[in-house]
Amino acid sequence: MNRLVPCVAVAAVLAGACGVPAAQPLTAVHAAAIRDSVQATLDAYRRYSAAGQWDSLATLYATEPEFRWLEQGAVRYRSAAQIREALRRSSPTTRIETDYWDTEIVPLAPGVATVATAFHAKFLESGRSTNREFSGVLDMTLVHRDGGWRILIGHSSSRPSSD
Numbered sequence: 001m002n003r004l005v006p007c008v009a010v011a012a013v014l015a016g017a018c019g020v021p022a023a024q025p026l027t028a029v030h031a032a033a034i035r036d037s038v039q040a041t042l043d044a045y046r047r048y049s050a051a052g053q054w055d056s057l058a059t060l061y062a063t064e065p066e067f068r069w070l071e072q073g074a075v076r077y078r079s080a081a082q083i084r085e086a087l088r089r090s091s092p093t094t095r096i097e098t099d100y101w102d103t104e105i106v107p108l109a110p111g112v113a114t115v116a117t118a119f120h121a122k123f124l125e126s127g128r129s130t131n132r133e134f135s136g137v138l139d140m141t142l143v144h145r146d147g148g149w150r151i152l153i154g155h156s157s158s159r160p161s162s163d
Helices: 004-017 028-051 054-058 080-088
Strands: 068-071 074-077 094-109 112-125 132-145 148-158
Touching (some): 028 054, 028 094, 028 112, 054 080, 074 080
Parallel strands (some): 068 148
Antiparallel strands (some): 068 074, 094 112, 112 132, 132 148
């Protein structure tokens, strides 16, 4: 069973209980367009990271006060400004190559989608003979804003090391 279905069902029940009108279901064409454009955002994320284009990467995070990024079971960033600052501190010679697989993009409503994917990230630093790398899972909620899709909530966790 798709793990996102129970979350969507709970959200629908809560929305009904709070008197929020139910959103109109997405047409198949609209859902396909959302999946395609969210995939393009993931591709841009991978491209910016691999090129070390940290300013461009920073634009993919939503600026709303609800923004959160969690890592390994803890809130790591409470604002896009915090992520932007961390990216600014990145070495200009660092590159992050990321592979995704088992990616699920689920359109929830017009302008809202979730992504769940497995990943492998390799941090490449010029001049270093060894580089850090790890694998895990990543899930995000993206919202569509002027200029495209933005990450509003994200979570990543890595697999325990086999050492």
